[in-house]
Amino acid sequence: MTENPSTKHRVVVVGAGFGGLFAAKQLRSPAVSVTLINGTTYHLFEPLLYQVATGILSEGEVAPPIREIFKRRRNLDVQLGWVTDVDVAGKAVVVSAPDGRERRVPYDSLVVAAGARNSYFGEEGFAEHAPSLKNIDDALELRSRIFHAFEMADLEEDPEARRRWLTFVLIGAGPTGVELAGQIAELAHRALKGQYRHADLAETRVILLDAADRVLPAFDAPLSAKAHKQLTRMGVDVRLDTRVVDVDAGGVKVDAGGGGERIEGYTKIWAAGVAAPALAGRIAQATGVPTDRAGRIRVEPDLTVPGHPEIFVVGDMAALDLPGVAQVAMQGGRYAARVIQGRLDGRPPKRPFRYLDKGNMATIGRFAAVANVGKLHVGGLIGWLMWLAVHVFYLIGFKNKVTTLLHWVVSFLGRGRAERVALGGRSVPNAEDRV
Amino acid sequence: MTENPSTKHRVVVVGAGFGGLFAAKQLRSPAVSVTLINGTTYHLFEPLLYQVATGILSEGEVAPPIREIFKRRRNLDVQLGWVTDVDVAGKAVVVSAPDGRERRVPYDSLVVAAGARNSYFGEEGFAEHAPSLKNIDDALELRSRIFHAFEMADLEEDPEARRRWLTFVLIGAGPTGVELAGQIAELAHRALKGQYRHADLAETRVILLDAADRVLPAFDAPLSAKAHKQLTRMGVDVRLDTRVVDVDAGGVKVDAGGGGERIEGYTKIWAAGVAAPALAGRIAQATGVPTDRAGRIRVEPDLTVPGHPEIFVVGDMAALDLPGVAQVAMQGGRYAARVIQGRLDGRPPKRPFRYLDKGNMATIGRFAAVANVGKLHVGGLIGWLMWLAVHVFYLIGFKNKVTTLLHWVVSFLGRGRAERVALGGRSVPNAEDRV
Structure with a gap:
């Protein structure tokens, strides 16, 4: 490493979903040293994941490598691993590497954006x-x-x-x-x-x-x-x-x-259904802060954990009475990053986090989507065109925008599915001498 | 089924690699009923498989669904399964379905094009x-x-x-x-x-x-x-x-x-190294025909199994002293189909199979490939451009040609890798609460 990190304000960001990604993107100042920790090597554009499951898009189109996104950001270090615990007193996160080894990563400020996991409501079977x-x-x-x-x-x-x-x-x-x-x-x-x-x-x-x-x-x-x-x-x-x-x-x-x-x-x-990951429970336990029914952490209006102004919780892990959508996480991540930067710059505290609802949309099929934009209700083709424009806009990388549009042409104007490979494994037991 | 298959000449094609694909493509006559059996749902463009392994191409680009390729071919039935044996006397292949159940598929003519498997030379460990x-x-x-x-x-x-x-x-x-x-x-x-x-x-x-x-x-x-x-x-x-x-x-x-x-x-x-799949040994055993050191079947000059003019073996499974390349399989598959069609039409037997060597090529890196075309040796950029043209030409589907070219621009002119998703599983043991 070419820089001495001890002279910098160390921010650890947990999770490279929408919340973590937007926090990390915002923390551009060379006075800050960012460590972004994620359990996979990619950022996932989750709203389009169902299109990978149904053969429309390739995994690369919705899951760009985190390192690629941040390759020009010299103040940022991407680390693969699962954050299993937070040592609140010692100001460090505990990370489990893919080989099972544990390590501690110290922080001055922490942004927790570990999202949600699927919940079977106790019926894990x-x-x-x-x-x-x-x-x-x-x-x-x-x-x-x-x-x-x-x-x-x-x-x-x-x-x-x-x-x-x-x-x-x-x-x-x-x-x-x-x-x-x-x-x-x-x-x-x-x-x-x-x-x-x-x-x-x-x-x-x-x-x-x-x-x-x-x-x-x-x-x-x-x-x-x-x-x-x-x-x-x-x-x-x-x-x-x-x-x-x-x-x-x-x-x-x-x-x-x-x-x-x-x-x-x-x-x-x-x-x-979704629920908060186990990490939310660990943080709640360590800080004595309550969680809601879904296990999410009750945060202050500035997204910090009560009594711990150095710990921010953004996106699906925060109990905010907001929908579990990308926009909430993006805006939360960006807000937390700005508060951290503001403190370093000696600016007065920002006003509380306020979610700007840009709307909510879902596709049903080709040429059919529904969208809430403020008081406006849109359905059918117009809703679908809005859905298309918004999703292409937020996709990461020019290449992904181009090939995704091409795959949508194939699937929606045509009727093909470009990515139909069914893998072996569970659904196909026999693996000997495949013909 | 709308047709009565019993009035038709039933051809079973085993394997949807280059050999099986080209045989099936050639068997267009409505007097023939084709059953194409393959262990996966896709045809694999094997020469580009290494580009999937290194993040350049998506799996859909090199593995189009067999059904998609043949969707307009009413005389052709695609079946998923592994052919484990051939009942030479009863003229039927034994197919193991993905759920383990076995079934028999009868044939009048059989084209075996099950390719090669990897060989560890006895060191399977x-x-x-x-x-x-x-x-x-x-x-x-x-x-x-x-x-x-x-x-x-x-x-x-x-x-x-x-x-x-x-x-x-x-x-x-x-x-x-x-x-x-x-x-x-x-x-x-x-x-x-x-x-x-x-x-x-x-x-x-x-x-x-x-x-x-x-x-x-x-x-x-x-x-x-x-x-x-x-x-x-x-x-x-x-x-x-x-x-x-x-x-x-x-x-x-x-x-x-x-x-x-x-x-x-x-x-x-x-x-x-590669070796013939177990099926080659089963056929050799059933017909009393010898195999070569790699387990491939010694066929007649017209690619039939000695004593069994109704059974053709094409591509890597035939012991022909030819390289294990796509062109050999393609030409063999097409030849076998033409012999079958010629017999039905009452034409005199075709002359023996002769491989027309269109050349051999391999890429080393971007802008560098080697190619043998007849007595011509080509290397460097010219070899690479030839490699590119040939591979785009043989790729199946217009969409795949376009996105593959785009991905090559990204990887070879640029330096990106569009498909870098590392999956969990063996290389990443922990799966609980991924962050």
């Missing part, structure tokens, strides 16, 4: 049969399961079993569940149409379940209704007020208004 | 520490190992261990070994330069070993010399007449002219 979607490994696993299901349906001669292969159950009707349901319906009814000789893909059932009484509950009610109508038009079977009580290899058991029912289906995807 | 490159799963595993090695080098404080993370050992100096060595050297010395704060990537050692006395032995000697010189210029340590006698987690033991030596290095890649 569901995960084996109904995987969820949180990182690139998950997306490739789901992609393999989805495309293999159609292959197996084509091979299967027993009509009952074939029906199970052609049934896809999405548990949770938030943006991820809705977007996956829409894309799987498009695969069956449009993209893959005519490519199978034995299975009739028109028989595909895409079932979207939620315990709530409407889809996309984070949106205004009229948009939920619009999304619901669009999903139904695309052939998605939307079942609300329906709670999943059991999941096994062959299907799910649901409880709808007191009446139990079993849905037979081999491919189940869990998109029902 | 080497595979754990020195994986090889044969399909997309392998490429993603190698990509993860390569990019994680640089990450670990950056985290490692012990200079000995860091040196092991920065040492890459390629075993086998055929095209795959040479191309991987060149690309890993480019990664270390160009693409990733300046992105690490602790490890000095200039210390990276790329060691290319072979028991033979020159690299690329399938090429003319002057081209081998050219490739060797180019590799050395790129910083690759080429060690010939060097046999690997042991491989473990920490390195390899080699025997060079009687003197033993140990090379410490965490990342080893096996590119030393």
Whole structure:
């Protein structure tokens, strides 16, 4: 290392999601030395992850390497590892390296932006049969399961079993569940149409379940209704007020208004809930600060942990009564970085964090999206064009913008899927002498 | 199914590599019913697989879905599965489905094009520490190992261990070994330069070993010399007449002219040899036909199995004294299809298969390739431009041609790697609460 870090203000940023990325981007001053710690080598553009799972985009397009993003930032060090604990008194984070070794990384200021993990609400056993979607490994696993299901349906001669292969159950009707349901319906009814000789893909059932009484509950009610109508038009079977009580290899058991029912289906995807990662609990314990029901840390109006002005919590880990969307994390990360910089510059404290709601959007299928922008409700094609513009704008890297647009042309104007590789592994047991 | 297959001549094609693909493409006649059986859902453009392993191309670009390629071919049925045996007397292949169930698929004519598998020459234990490159799963595993090695080098404080993370050992100096060595050297010395704060990537050692006395032995000697010189210029340590006698987690033991030596290095890649898949042995056994040393089937001049004019063996599985390159398989597959069609049309038997050698080429790095075209030897930039033109021409699908060219601009004119995602799994054990 060419610089002496001891003369600099050391900021450790935990997590390279939207919160951590925007905090790190903002901390440009050479008076600051930034260490950005993440469990993977990439920043994940999570709102498009479902498109990797359904064969539209490649993983590189939604997951640029963190080092590439920051290659010109000499005051920033990227480190691979999981932050397992924070030594609040000693001002250091404990990091577990991929080889299992632990190390301590000291800080003067800490920005914790470790996001959320999927939650099975205590039923962790569901995960084996109904995987969820949180990182690139998950997306490739789901992609393999989805495309293999159609292959197996084509091979299967027993009509009952074939029906199970052609049934896809999405548990949770938030943006991820809705977007996956829409894309799987498009695969069956449009993209893959005519490519199978034995299975009739028109028989595909895409079932979207939620315990709530409407889809996309984070949106205004009229948009939920619009999304619901669009999903139904695309052939998605939307079942609300329906709670999943059991999941096994062959299907799910649901409880709808007191009446139990079993849905037979081999491919189940869990998109029902998120919770704070274990690190939130460790920080709460170490600082004596309470968490909310989802395990998120109750922070001060300036996003710091009560009694610890040097620790900021941004994005999904902070209990703020804000939606778990990219914009909240981005703005939180940038705010925390500005407070840190302001303190170093001797400026008076910034006013409390205020989230500027730029709107919320979700796609349902091609040419159909819903968007809340302030009091404006937009649906259909206009919503979809807005969705497209916003997502291309926020994608990282010129190359990714270009190839992503090209892949969207292939998938939405055409009906191809450019990235349909189904990997071996769990869904294909035999690995000897592959032919 | 809308057609009655019993009135048609049933052709089963085993394998959707270059041989099987070109046979199936040729069998267009509606008088023929084709069943194409493959162990994965994709056709693999194997000559570019090393570019997936080194972050240049996405898997979709080199592995288009077989169904997509044949979607307009109503006389063709794609089936996922591994052909484990051939019932020569009963004229049926035995297929193992991904769920382990076996089925029989009857044929009137059979085209076996199951390619080659990697061979560890009896030392199968080497595979754990020195994986090889044969399909997309392998490429993603190698990509993860390569990019994680640089990450670990950056985290490692012990200079000995860091040196092991920065040492890459390629075993086998055929095209795959040479191309991987060149690309890993480019990664270390160009693409990733300046992105690490602790490890000095200039210390990276790329060691290319072979028991033979020159690299690329399938090429003319002057081209081998050219490739060797180019590799050395790129910083690759080429060690010939060097046999690997042991491989473990920490390195390899080699025997060079009687003197033993140990090379410490965490990342080893096996590119030393291929052999026929187990299916070749089954067919040889069932028909009483001998195989060569690599287990390949000795076929008649018309590529049929002696005594079985209905069974064709094309590509790497046939013992023909031809190189194991795409062109041999393509021409063999097309030839077999034409013989089958000729018989149905009552035309006189075709003359024996003759391979038209259109040339052989391998890239070493950007702007550098070697090519044999007839008696012409081409190296350097001109060889590289030829390589580029030929590979774009043979890539399947307009979309893949466009995005591949774009990715080559990024990697060769620029110095980026568009597909650098390192997956979790073996190389990153901890999966709990990823941050």
